[in-house]
Amino acid sequence: MAKPQIAIVGAGFAGLAAARQLCRLSHQEADIHLFDRNASTTMLPALPDVAGGRLEPARIRADLRKLLKPRIQLHLGTVQSVDPAGKKLSTAEGVFTYDFLVLTCGAVADRRGLKEHQAAAYTLGSLADAERISQDFGAFVQSRSSPQAVVVGGGYTGLELASNLKMRSVRLGRPARVTVLEMKDRILAGLPERIRSYLEAQALRQGLEICTGVKVDSFDGRNVRLSDGSCHEEVFLCWSTGTRRGLPELQGEKQELPDGRIVVDEYLRIPQHPQIFVAGDAAAIHHRDVPLRKAVNFAYYSGQTAGRNILLGLRGRPLQAFRPVDLGWVIPFGSTAAGQVLGIDYLTGRLPLAMHYAMCGYRNFTLGNKLYFAGIAVRSLFGRL
Ligand SMILES: Cc1cc2nc3c(=O)[nH]c(=O)nc-3n(C[C@H](O)[C@H](O)[C@H](O)COP(=O)(O)OP(=O)(O)OC[C@H]3O[C@@H](n4cnc5c(N)ncnc54)[C@H](O)[C@@H]3O)c2cc1C
Structure with a gap:
């Protein structure tokens, strides 16, 4: 009988943890295939440090071929779509048929709010983004007498990025005006008030400008016009308004959150497609009735659980529920x-x-x-x- 084929889409924290669990299966039990669009994996939480030129990219990147056990077959390329009915996934190279699938494709920067000149705005969702910001912001600051950066989005990524840009410009001897724009009435709106106000005070002390209750009306590639009528000219624009699930497109019935996270059951399966498990940022894992936040530890442990559950399923044993521990x-x-x-x-x-x-x-x-x-x-x- 042919061996079951297990596909994992995404070699981030969740995908690698799933792959490592599945390696406990013997060669006879299944083949393991790991798909990623990049040849390396990234420690995403340190992206702001790379964007701000404080950290070398090599410090947060690792070559997948060196990380993986030989029995995991690595396929480089973007998985475009998944067809649960036919148990097939598609890449530019062709179609792959799986028996079990673990979707661990993470999240991408959400640019949907920016209608025009998207290519001229910077996001911070990947190592390539961070390297681009680092390179271009350095050149931008050096070439202007009064450099100005605008970061749209007053969440934690926007704030960290703004802070890193400010520090970078100071180190380069060209202190930039760095403005954080937030459409809500305050930055870091979801945080407990004491922590929120501590970080806001730090931001102001560092010299960041914070503009709340405003939206971007237009961006022509250089100038940003705001809903209050003001205009920031010749800016380095960073767009940091959250993340959403990107490719692969998942066909068939499923329940999703507005940011595309796929709702899973306690075993991390898609209820409508029990041969597909989802873990990490791609999954909407409800814990005490709310979806877990996107975080490294949840990605790691949910990936591990998804891998273990496939292993248990293949051995005819009961699956284990995912019980997150929030540190x-x-x-x-x-x-x-x-x-x-x-x-x-x-x-x-x-x-x-x-x-x-x-x-x-x-x-x-x-x-x-x-x-x-x-x-x-x-x-x-x-x-x-
Ligand atoms: C700027 C920033 C700062 C953060 N700071 C923190 C922090 O301080 N603490 C914390 O806990 N968390 C932080 N996070 C969140 C944390 O990084 C994520 O929760 C975690 O990386 C999710 O892991 P994952 O495995 O689900 O996805 P990822 O780590 O994003 O990995 C997804 C993988 O899938 C691959 N992939 C995606 N789509 C496809 C496709 N279609 N085909 C093939 N491959 C694909 C990608 O190349 C990637 O390798 C931060 C995130 C960002 C962006």
Whole structure:
């Protein structure tokens, strides 16, 4: 009898964790295929540091071929669509037939709110984005007497990016005017108020300008016109209004959140297509009635559970429900940070910053980069960043 074919789409935290679990299957039990559009994987939480020129891209990137066990077959290319009825997925190279599928394709920057000149705006969803910002912002600042950057979106990614741009311009000796635009009445609106106001105060202290209650009316590739009638001219525009699930297109019936996350059951299966599991940022995993936030640890453990459940299913054993453990979150901001960690609901300063970099090390992919981030964590604890 032919061996079952297991396909994993996306080699990020969730996909790699699923692949590692599935490696516990013997060669006789199944073939494992991992698809990714890139030949490397990325520690996304450190993207703002790369965008701000504080970190070399190599510190957050790892070559997939070196990471994977030989029995995992790597297919490079974008998976365009999945047909659950025919159990097929399509890439530019052709069609692949699977028996089980794990969708771990993460999320992409959501540019839908920007109607014109999308190519002239910068997003921060991938390492290529971060490298582009780093390169172009350096050149932009050097070529202007009064450089100005506008970051649209006052969430944590927008704030971190704005802070990194500001610091970069100061290091280059050309302090830029950096404005954060937010359409709600305050930045970081979803956060607990104490943490929100701490980070807002840090942003103002760093010299960021914060404009709330405004929307972008138009962008002509250079100038941004706002809903209050004002205009920012000759700007470096960054668009940071959240993320959504990108390709592959998933045909057939399913339930999705507005950002495209696919609703799964407690075993991480799509209820309408039980041979498809979804994990990480692509999945809407409800925990205490709300979807889990997009985070590295949830991606890692949900990927692991999806892989384990395929393994259990193939062996005819009962599946295990995914029970997330929330250790908390941290928002790094320059030489400080704020967050809720291990039940402490207000933690600010160097300790959470060190925790953030420690996490970037712990979940990094190569020993060299793990140690490098451990060094950053120690330095940030002692204020030596
Ligand atoms: C700027 C930024 C800062 C963040 N900061 C933090 C933080 O401080 N702490 C935290 O916990 N989380 C943070 N996150 C969120 C965290 O990075 C994600 O939750 C996590 O990466 C999700 O893992 P994943 O495996 O689901 O997806 P990803 O890590 O995004 O991996 C998805 C993989 O799928 C591949 N892929 C996608 N589509 C296709 C396709 N169609 N075909 C083939 N391959 C495909 C991609 O190339 C990628 O390798 C941050 C994210 C960003 C963008």
